[in-house]
Amino acid sequence: MSAQKIASQGWRAAVPASKRKEAKIGTRKIENMLLLGITLIAAAVWIFPLYWAFVTSIRDESHVVSSEAGLLPDMLNLSAYGDALFNSNLLTWYINSIGTSVIITVLVLMSGMMCAYALSQMRFPGRRALYAVVLASFMIPSQALVVTQFVLMNDMGLVNSWAGIILPQLIVPVVIIVYKQFFDAVPKEMREAVLLDGGGEYTLLFKIYLPLNWGITSALAIITFIMAWNQFFWPFLVITSENMMTIPVGITQVRDTFGVNYARVMAVALLGAAPVAIAYLIFQKKVTEAVMISSGVKG
Amino acid sequence: MTGVTLTCVDKVFGSTKIIDNVSMDIAKGEFAVFVGPSGCGKSTLLRMIAGLEETSAGAIEIEGRDVTQAEPAQREVAMVFQSYALYPHLSVFENMAFSLRLARAPKQQVTRQVKEAARILKIEEQLDKKPSKLSGGQRQRVAIGRAIVRQPKVFLFDEPLSNLDAELRVQMRLELSLLHKKLGSTMIYVTHDQVEAMTLADKIFVLRGGVVQQSGTPLELYDDPANQFVAGFIGSPAMNFLSATVSAVTPAGVLATIEGSGGQTLEARLDSATLEAGQAVTLGIRPEHLHIRESGFNTSVEMTENLGGVAYLHSRLTDGQKIVIERRGERQSYQGESISVGADAKHVLVFALDGRRLH
Numbered sequence: 001m002s003a004q005k006i007a008s009q010g011w012r013a014a015v016p017a018s019k020r021k022e023a024k025i026g027t028r029k030i031e032n033m034l035l036l037g038i039t040l041i042a043a044a045v046w047i048f049p050l051y052w053a054f055v056t057s058i059r060d061e062s063h064v065v066s067s068e069a070g071l072l073p074d075m076l077n078l079s080a081y082g083d084a085l086f087n088s089n090l091l092t093w094y095i096n097s098i099g100t101s102v103i104i105t106v107l108v109l110m111s112g113m114m115c116a117y118a119l120s121q122m123r124f125p126g127r128r129a130l131y132a133v134v135l136a137s138f139m140i141p142s143q144a145l146v147v148t149q150f151v152l153m154n155d156m157g158l159v160n161s162w163a164g165i166i167l168p169q170l171i172v173p174v175v176i177i178v179y180k181q182f183f184d185a186v187p188k189e190m191r192e193a194v195l196l197d198g199g200g201e202y203t204l205l206f207k208i209y210l211p212l213n214w215g216i217t218s219a220l221a222i223i224t225f226i227m228a229w230n231q232f233f234w235p236f237l238v239i240t241s242e243n244m245m246t247i248p249v250g251i252t253q254v255r256d257t258f259g260v261n262y263a264r265v266m267a268v269a270l271l272g273a274a275p276v277a278i279a280y281l282i283f284q285k286k287v288t289e290a291v292m293i294s295s296g297v298k299g
Numbered sequence: 300m301t302g303v304t305l306t307c308v309d310k311v312f313g314s315t316k317i318i319d320n321v322s323m324d325i326a327k328g329e330f331a332v333f334v335g336p337s338g339c340g341k342s343t344l345l346r347m348i349a350g351l352e353e354t355s356a357g358a359i360e361i362e363g364r365d366v367t368q369a370e371p372a373q374r375e376v377a378m379v380f381q382s383y384a385l386y387p388h389l390s391v392f393e394n395m396a397f398s399l400r401l402a403r404a405p406k407q408q409v410t411r412q413v414k415e416a417a418r419i420l421k422i423e424e425q426l427d428k429k430p431s432k433l434s435g436g437q438r439q440r441v442a443i444g445r446a447i448v449r450q451p452k453v454f455l456f457d458e459p460l461s462n463l464d465a466e467l468r469v470q471m472r473l474e475l476s477l478l479h480k481k482l483g484s485t486m487i488y489v490t491h492d493q494v495e496a497m498t499l500a501d502k503i504f505v506l507r508g509g510v511v512q513q514s515g516t517p518l519e520l521y522d523d524p525a526n527q528f529v530a531g532f533i534g535s536p537a538m539n540f541l542s543a544t545v546s547a548v549t550p551a552g553v554l555a556t557i558e559g560s561g562g563q564t565l566e567a568r569l570d571s572a573t574l575e576a577g578q579a580v581t582l583g584i585r586p587e588h589l590h591i592r593e594s595g596f597n598t599s600v601e602m603t604e605n606l607g608g609v610a611y612l613h614s615r616l617t618d619g620q621k622i623v624i625e626r627r628g629e630r631q632s633y634q635g636e637s638i639s640v641g642a643d644a645k646h647v648l649v650f651a652l653d654g655r656r657l658h
Contacts, residue, residue: 187382187384189380189381189382189384190384190386192349192351192371192378192380192384193378193380193384193386193445194397195350195351195370195371195372196349196350196351196371196372196376196377196378196398197372197397197398197401197445197449198372198398198401198402199372199397199401203401208386211388212387212388
C-alpha cells in the first residue's frame, strides 16, 4: 500500500463520516452557486439586445437618438408598432414567411424521410455511393452555392417568387442523416412482419416507421421551420419585390421606407421574431432535442 | 395432403452454400420442427419458406402451389418471430388486426377474428393495451394471435420461446402444443433446443451445415439415429460416445474393446454391416442404458448431479473418455468411487469413424 494511500486513509479515519459528508455538500453548493452566476451573466448578455430592442421600440424616435436615453424604459409609446402594422407591408411579409417556411418544412421532411427510407431499407446498386454524396453535401457551406443557385433561379425565371425562395432551401442533408439513423435502428423483424402481413414500402414508411419516429419528425419540423423563418441571406438575394419579401428581408425595407427610424425597425424586428419566439416557448423541449439530435449529441 | 414440400432447395450467399440440396415433405396439419446447432441453416430455411429470403435453386410448394417466386404476403403463411416484432405504437387489437386492415377486410370481420384469436390465447383483457405494457409471455401470445388472425395455411415459428424465462418457456411450449391440436394447422418451428423439438414435434428435421441429417418422429430420431451427429444432438444428457476396437465378430453383431477400460468389451448388435477384427469404431450408449453391473467396464465417478428423481453420474475412463450414467431414484453419491458399468447389446449403437451409423 502506498504512503499516499495510507496518509489519505489516516485523514479519513481522523474525520468522522458525517463531517466529511457536510464538507462534500458545502463544496457542491459553492460549485452550484458559481455555475448559477455564470449562467445568469450569460443569460443577461443574451437577453440584453432583446431588452434594448423592446425599450427602443416603445420610445419616441427623437428620444431614441437623444443622449438622455437611459437603460431603463422611460415611456410607453406604441406608435412604432402601429406604423409597423398599418403603414408597412408587415402582414404581407408575415404571409410570405409563414407560407415559405411551412412549404419548406413539409417538403424538406417529406423528401428527407423518403430519401432516408430508401437509403436505409431498400437495396439497390449505388446505395452506398448515394449516401456518401449526401454526407459530402453536408460538408459544403451553403454560401459556396449562392452564385450558381442565383444564376439557376434567374434562368428558370424564379427570381421574385416563392419557388425561388423555397427550392434552394430544400437541400438539408442533416434531415436525411438523422432519419436514416433512426430507420436503421428499427428491428429488421418489424419490416419482415409488415411484408408478411401484406404491406409494402408505403405501409412500412407511413404506418410503421413514421409513427415510430414521431418525436424525431416533430423535432426536425420545428428546427427546420425556425431555420426557414430566420433565413435572411438567400431570400434577400432572390427577392427584390417588396410584396414577395419575408420578414427578415422586409425589416431592411422598413429602414428604407421610413428613413433611419430605430423605434420602427425594432418594432418590426420584434413582431417578426414573435411567432418563432412563441413557438420556441411552447416547444422548448422539442427544439432542444432537435438541436441535440441534429448536432449528433443524442443518437 | 401435403402441407409444405421442398424440392432440392439451395441457398447461396456469395460463394457460401447455406442450404444444400434440401428436400422435405411436411404433411398438412403436421407440426414440423427444424432443429440444429447455431449456423446450421434452420432459420434461413424457415425464412425461405416465408419468402423473406430468396431461394437460389429448387422449388417450394405450399399445399400444392409453387410459391418459390411468390412475395411473402402471397404465400399464405404467418410468422412468429423470436423478438415478437409487435408494432409498439399500436394497441394489441390493432397489432392483431393489422393484416386484415391492410387487406381491407370489413370492420365486423376484423373485430370477430381478432376477438376469436384473443379468446383462444386468453388475451381478451389486453386488447386495448400497448405491447410495452405486456409481459414477455403476453407479448408472445399477441404475436401468435397476430398469426392466427391471418388464418394462414402454414404457421412459421422462429425460436419463439427463446426470450422467455425457463418456467414460462415450459408453459408456452405446452400451450403451443395445445394450440396446434386446436387449430390443426401446419406448423413449422425452428429451435436449437432439442427438448422443445422432442416435446412439440410430429416430425423433426435435424440440420447441420445446411444439410438435413435425418428426419422422422422424435422417438425414431432418439432410438434410431442415422449418424453420430443426430445421436449426439437428440437427447439430454447427450449420448455417450466411446472409442473402441472390434475384437470379435459374432453371429449377432460384434464385440468391441473399449479403449481405456483395461480390455473390457461391449457387445453390439449389427444386422448387415460387416466389420473386421481390429477395426476402430465409436460406440454410442445413452446414459439411461448404462447400468452398474459386475461384468462391465470400470469408470471413476467424478461428480454426481442428483435431481431427486434422477441422478447423473459424471465419470471418466482411465484414458480420460467421459461418460454419463443415469440412475433413477438413486440415493448413493458414488462420488470418487470406481464403479463397473455395462449395457445391453441392443442398446449399444455402432458408428464408423466418419460418423456413419453402422446397422
